[in-house]
Amino acid sequence: xxQEHRTMICITCPRGCTLDVTxxxxxxxxxAGNNCQRGVDYAMAEVTDPRRMVTTTVRVKGGVHPLVPVYxxxxxxxxxxxxxxxxxxxxxxxxxxxxxxxxxxxxLGTGINVLASRNIPLKSKAP
Amino acid sequence: xxxxxxxxxxxxxGPAGLAAAIGAKKTGAQDVLxxxxxxxxxxxxxxxxxxxxxxxxxxxxxxxxxxxxRFIDELTSLHIDTLLDAMVLDVTSERHVxxxxxxxxxxxxxxxxxxxxxxxRERTRAQIALPGTRPAGVxxxxxxxxxxxxxxxxxxKQYVILGSGDIGMIMARRLTFEGAKVERVLEIMPFLTGLxxxxxxCLQDFDIPLQLxxxxxxxxxxxxxxxxxxVQVDDHxxxxxxxxxxxxxxxxxxxxxxxxxxxxxxxxxxxxxPVTGGPFVDxxxxxxxxxxxxxxxxxxVYDLVDWVTEAGLLxxxxxxxxxxAERKHAGRRVRMKGGDNVRYVVPHVLDKESLAESxxxxxxxxxxxxxxxxxxxxxxxxxxxxxxxDLYARPGEMVSIDIPQSAxxxxxxxxxxxxxxxxx
Numbered sequence: 001x002x003q004e005h006r007t008m009i010c011i012t013c014p015r016g017c018t019l020d021v022t023x024x025x026x027x028x029x030x031x032a033g034n035n036c037q038r039g040v041d042y043a044m045a046e047v048t049d050p051r052r053m054v055t056t057t058v059r060v061k062g063g064v065h066p067l068v069p070v071y072x073x074x075x076x077x078x079x080x081x082x083x084x085x086x087x088x089x090x091x092x093x094x095x096x097x098x099x100x101x102x103x104x105x106x107x108l109g110t111g112i113n114v115l116a117s118r119n120i121p122l123k124s125k126a127p
Numbered sequence: 128x129x130x131x132x133x134x135x136x137x138x139x140x141g142p143a144g145l146a147a148a149i150g151a152k153k154t155g156a157q158d159v160l161x162x163x164x165x166x167x168x169x170x171x172x173x174x175x176x177x178x179x180x181x182x183x184x185x186x187x188x189x190x191x192x193x194x195x196x197r198f199i200d201e202l203t204s205l206h207i208d209t210l211l212d213a214m215v216l217d218v219t220s221e222r223h224v225x226x227x228x229x230x231x232x233x234x235x236x237x238x239x240x241x242x243x244x245x246x247x248r249e250r251t252r253a254q255i256a257l258p259g260t261r262p263a264g265v266x267x268x269x270x271x272x273x274x275x276x277x278x279x280x281x282x283x284k285q286y287v288i289l290g291s292g293d294i295g296m297i298m299a300r301r302l303t304f305e306g307a308k309v310e311r312v313l314e315i316m317p318f319l320t321g322l323x324x325x326x327x328x329c330l331q332d333f334d335i336p337l338q339l340x341x342x343x344x345x346x347x348x349x350x351x352x353x354x355x356x357x358v359q360v361d362d363h364x365x366x367x368x369x370x371x372x373x374x375x376x377x378x379x380x381x382x383x384x385x386x387x388x389x390x391x392x393x394x395x396x397x398x399x400x401p402v403t404g405g406p407f408v409d410x411x412x413x414x415x416x417x418x419x420x421x422x423x424x425x426x427x428v429y430d431l432v433d434w435v436t437e438a439g440l441l442x443x444x445x446x447x448x449x450x451x452a453e454r455k456h457a458g459r460r461v462r463m464k465g466g467d468n469v470r471y472v473v474p475h476v477l478d479k480e481s482l483a484e485s486x487x488x489x490x491x492x493x494x495x496x497x498x499x500x501x502x503x504x505x506x507x508x509x510x511x512x513x514x515x516x517d518l519y520a521r522p523g524e525m526v527s528i529d530i531p532q533s534a535x536x537x538x539x540x541x542x543x544x545x546x547x548x549x550x551x
Contacts, residue, residue, distance in 0.1 A: 009327045013182050014431055016323035052328060053178045055190050056304055057276060064167065066279040069176035071190045078332070085304050099196045117176060118169075118192035 003029060008046055012038040019043050051075035055117070056088050058103055063095030063120035070103045074112050083108055095122045129210065129231060133158045134450035135443070136224055136238035138215050138391060141170020142432050143423020143439040144244035145198040150443025151242070152205045156450050160208040160236070162215055162226055168202065169195035170246060172432065174273045177297050179324075183433035194432060220396040220416045239450035242442055243392055243406065243414070243421040247385040247428055249294075255383055259346030262353075268294040268382040272301070281305055283378030287355050288312045289343050293321035293430075295382025300329035309335045310374050313357055315342040315364055322430065343379065344371060352377055385428045395419055403427040411445035412438065418453070420446045461538060466506065466547035468493050468520070477544070482535040490527045493520045493548050500551040503528045507541040520548045 006021045015035065021043045022030040031043045045051055053075050057067040076084060084107055091103060097120040104114035134156035137144045140163035148161045167173065172180070175191030182188060185197070202209075213228030222238040249267040257265075264283055266274075271282050272294060284307050288295045291314035299309045312330060317340050319326055330337055344358040344366060359370035387405040389397070397406045397414045405426040406414040413420050422442035423435045459479045463472040472491045481487055489505070497520045504514040505528060512534050520526060526548060530538065538544070 009323050011324040011328045014179070014322050014324060016327075018323075052332070053188060055176050055178055057176060057279070059279070065277055067277060069190060069192050069276060071176075071178055071193070081304075099193060117190040118173070118196050 006047075008043065010034060010039045010042045012042050021047065023047055050078040052078050052081060054081055054084055056085055058088050058091040058093060060093045060095055060097055060120050062122055063097065064123050065120060068093060068097050068103075068120045069117040070114050071117050072107070072112055073115050076107070076110050076112055080108055080110065084114075088114070093120075095120050129160070129208070129234060129236065130158055132237045133160045133208075133239070134454065135159045135240045135242060135446045136222070136236060137161045137242040137244055137443075138218070138224075139163065139170065139244035139246055139423075139425070140165070140168040140209065140211075141244060141246050141423065142172060142195065142198070142435045143246065143425070143442070144170070144242065145195070145202055146436045146439025147242045147244055147420075147422050147443035147446065148207050149198065149201055149205060150440035151240075151447040151450075152207055152443075154444045154447035154451075156240075156447035157454075158208065159205075160210060160238075161202070162210045162213050162224070164212075164214060166212045168199045168209065168211070171269070174269070174276045175297075176276045177301070180432050183431065184436055191432075198436075215391055218391050218395045218419075220419070222395075222418055239418065239453040240446035241395075241419045242446050243389075243395075243397070243419065243425050244423050244439065244442075245388045245391060245425045247387045247424040250381070250384045250386060252381060254386075255381075257343055257346060259343075259355075260349055262346065262348040262351050264348070264352035264378045265346065266378065266380055268292070268298045268380045271378075271380050272298055275301060275305060281307060283352075283376075284308065285310060285376045286378045286380060287343070287357075287374055287376045288380045288382060290314060290382035290384070291316075291319045291321055291326070291337060291339075292382040292384065293325050295380060296321050296325040296329040298380060298382070299335050300333060303333045303335065309333075310376055311335075311357070312337045313341040313343060314339050315360055316340070342366070346379060347373070352379055355379055385424065387425050387428065389425060392421065392425070397421070412442035413445060413449075418449055420449075461541050462543045463489065464543055464545045465491060466545035468495060468497070468548045469526075469546050470494050470522075472546050477530075477538075479535075479538050482530065482532050482538055486529045486531050488527055488529050489546060490525055491546055491548075492525055493522055496521045497548070497550060501548050502551050503546070503548050505530060505534075506545045506547065507537065507543075508545075510537065510540075512537050512541075512544065516551065517548075 004023045010017045020032040031040045055071045060068045101116040102113045135151040137148045172191040172195035180189045180194035215226045217225040222241045224236045227233045286309045344356045347354040354375045358366040406421045420442045422438045501520045505512040
C-alpha cells in the first residue's frame with residue numbers, strides 16, 4: 001500500500017512538536033519529530049480516532065455567577081463536539097455546585113463524564 | 128477581622144498572589160493577608176475555562192478554574208486571611224498599605240513584607256491607534272471572554288479578531304462553540320504570537336482562517352461595527368496599498384498584548400524595567416525596595432500559568448523569610464526614652480545583642496540645669512539598670528552614660544529604657 005506523509009502539530013503540551021507522520025491507509029507506520037511518547041500517541045489517535053478535550057459552560061440557578069464552567073474528564077471524539085455542546089445547553093444546575101461534580105454522565109454514550117471546573121457557591125446577601 | 132500588622136500582605140489573588148500567600152504561610156509567616164479587587168479569588172483563571180493548565184505543576188490537563196480551585200482550597204485550609212472586593216489605594220516604601228472595601232471600610236495596614244501580584248491589563252484600541260469610527264462592538268479579547276464565560280452573554284454574532292495571541296485564538300474557538308461566526312484572525316507579524324497548539328486546536332480544527340502580515344486598516348460603522356477593512360503589511364509593517372479587503376462583521380476583538388499593571392509599584396518607589404514594564408527583581412523576586420517583592424505577570428508577561436505559580440511560590444518564601452528576620456530583629460530592639468529632666472537620648476534604639484559585643488554609650492541633654500550632685504540613671508520601669516554620679520548637669524553640656532556588658536541580662540527583659548538625671 002502507498003505510504004503518505006502527514007505533518008501535524010502535537011497539541012498534548014505547550015511545546016507543540018511538529019510531527020512528520022508516515023501513514024499507510026489508516027495505520028501509522030512511523031512518527032518523527034516528537035520529543036516524547038505522547039507525540040506518538042497523539043499521532044496514532046489523530047489518524048484513527050481524533051479526540052479533543054471540550055470545555056464550555058452550563059447555566060446555574062441561585063449561584064454567585066449565572067454559569068458554571070465544565071469540562072470533559074477525557075478527550076471526546078472530535079465529530080461529537082457540537083452534539084456535546086448542544087446537550088450542555090439543555091442543562092441547568094442549582095447552586096451550590098462543587099468542583100468535580102458530575103454535570104453530565106456518560107455524555108452521548110461516550111462513557112465520558114462532564115465535570116464542573118469550580119465551586120459555585122450560593123449567592124449570599126450583601127453584608 | 129483584620130489585624131493591623133501582618134507578616135506578609137499580598138496584593139492580588141490571581142495565580143501569582145495565591146501561590147505567594149501559600150508559599151509565605153508554609154515558610155512560617157504567621158499572619159498572611161491577600162487583598163483582591165474582584166469578589167472572588169482566582170484572578171483571570173476564573174474566566175479561562177479552557178483546558179491546558181497544570182501540565183507542569185500537576186502533570187494534569189486542567190481547565191483554568193479547576194487549576195485555581197486547587198490553590199483556593201489550599202489557601203483556605205492554611206487559614207490565610209483574605210479581603211475581597213477591595214481596592215488598594217496606596218502602598219509606601221515602608222510597606223504601609225491603604226485599602227478600602229465595603230466589607231472593611233477604609234483601612235491602613237502594615238506588612239513586614241509586601242508582595243506585588245497585580246498581574247497585567249490588555250492593550251486596547253487606543254494603544255495601537257486604530258483608525259476609523261468609534262462604534263459599539265470593539266472589545267478586548269479578555270473582556271469578551273469574561274462576558275461569554277462568566278456573565279453569560281455574547282458580544283456579537285460575526286467576528287474579526289486582531290492578533291494571534293493565545294486569548295484571541297482561544298476566543299475564536301469559544302465563540303464558534305457558542306454559535307458565532309469568526310470570519311478571520313489577523314496578525315500583523317509574519318509569525319503566530321500565541322502557542323502553535325492553540326493554532327491547531329482553536330483555528331485549524333474549526334477552519335477559521337488566519338492571515339499573517341495583515342492588520343485592520345479602519346473600522347467601519349456608526350452605531351455598531353458593520354465591517355472592518357483589512358490590509359496586508361510589508362516587512363516594515365507598513366500597509367501595502369491595493370491589498371485592502373472589507374470584511375463584514377458586527378464585532379472586532381483585540382488580542383494585541385498585555386501590559387504589567389504597576390501603578391501601585393510606582394507609588395511604593397519600586398523601579399521598573401522599561402523593557403518588561405515590570406519591577407527589576409533579584410533571584411528572590413525582591414524589588415529594589417527592601418521588603419517589597421513581586422511575582423507573576425506584574426513582573427513580565429508569562430506564557431504558562433505553571434511558571435507563574437512557580438514564581439509566586441518562590442516570591443512568597445522570600446517574603447516570609449524577610450518578615451521572620453524582621454520580626455526577630457524587632458524583638459531584639461529596645462527603645463531609649465528621655466525621663467525626668469532628659470530631653471532626648473541617642474541612640475534612639477538599641478539592639479540588645481550589642482551588649483554581647485561591648486558596652487554601649489548613651490548620650491543626652493538635660494532640660495534644666497541642676498547645680499548640685501546628680502545621678503544619671505538608666506531604668507527599666509522601676510528597675511535600675513545602671514547609674515553614675517555627676518557633680519552637676521547643664522543643658523549646654525552633653526551628658527553621657529555607658530550601659531555595661533554586665534547589664535546584658537537585665538536589658539533582655541526590657542522593651543523600653545528610660546534615662547533620668549536627678550538630684551543625688
